[in-house]
Amino acid sequence: MGNLFNLEGGLMTGLSKVFDIFYLSILWLITSIPIVTIGASTTALYYGVVKVIRHERGYLTKEYFRSFKANFITGTILWLIILLFGSLLYLNMRLAVKMGGTQGYILICIYRAMFFILLCVSVYIFPNLSRFTMRKRQLIHTSFFMAMKHLPTTIVLVVIVVVSYYVIRIIPITVSFLPALSCLLFSFLMERVLKKYMPKKEDGNDESADEWYLE
Structure with missing residues (x-):
């Protein structure tokens, strides 16, 4: 019975991760409230979920805000680009619906396809930003690829x-827990992809490098 509530036991570890999921979701919500910061906060959310919750490295608040600050400008610009293109596609789809007819239907199909591609690219941009150091254009190209x-x-x-x-x-x-929980589920698939593009450890590399993402 004593082992059940041991700090290193399965129950306490599980409860700790549940708390982390709620806490990280609230952090994400608070830092996303200005709307324009959603890119930086989503990058930090992914970074915190993978590094702290999955790999148990570092402290949640410290790691979250480390990523948030480091990627604030790039994440914000990328998010605004996504928001701009998404809004333009939405407005164009509304106009195509009003247009009606065959031409309107064709345009709706084209805009929906473009919106789907935008979503596909967007789901990779912020995890890539949390992991790699690239220029914005390269991030977009890599995410598309x-x-x-x-x-x-x-x-x-x-x-x-x-x-x-x-x-x-x-x-x-559900916003109190779903952002981090869905990000955790998301990360199991995303990490399989990202690891294909990570440089492998080689003999003679700096042992002090904290390459937790390769574990």
């Missing part, structure tokens, strides 16, 4: 994001 090359995985990732979004819209209280 990964999305297309790993299309079956990409579709599942998009479904996780879209379902989580609608669940939060329908049941707002």
Whole structure:
């Protein structure tokens, strides 16, 4: 019975991770409130989930804000680009619906396909930003390449994001835990992809480098 509540025991470890999921979701919500910061907060969410919750490295608050600050400018610019293109596609789809007829139907199909591609690329951008050091254009190109090359995985990732979004819209209280929980589920698929593009450890490398993501 004593082992059940031991700090290193399975029950306490599980409860600790549940608390971390709630705590990280609240952090994400607070830092996303300005809307324009969603890119930086989502990058930090993924970083915190993988490094602290999955790999048990570091402290959640410290690691979250480390990533948030380091990727604030790039994450914000990328998010605004995504938001701009998404808004333009939405407005164009509305106009195509009003247009009607064959031409309107064709345009709707084109805009929906473009919106799907935008979603596919978007689900890779912030995990890539949390892991790699690249220029914004290179991040977009790399994310597009990964999305297309790993299309079956990409579709599942998009479904996780879209379902989580609608669940939060329908049941707002789920925002207190669903962002981190869905990100945790998301990460099991995403990490399989990202590890294919990580440089492998070689003999003679700096042993002090904290390459937790290769474990």
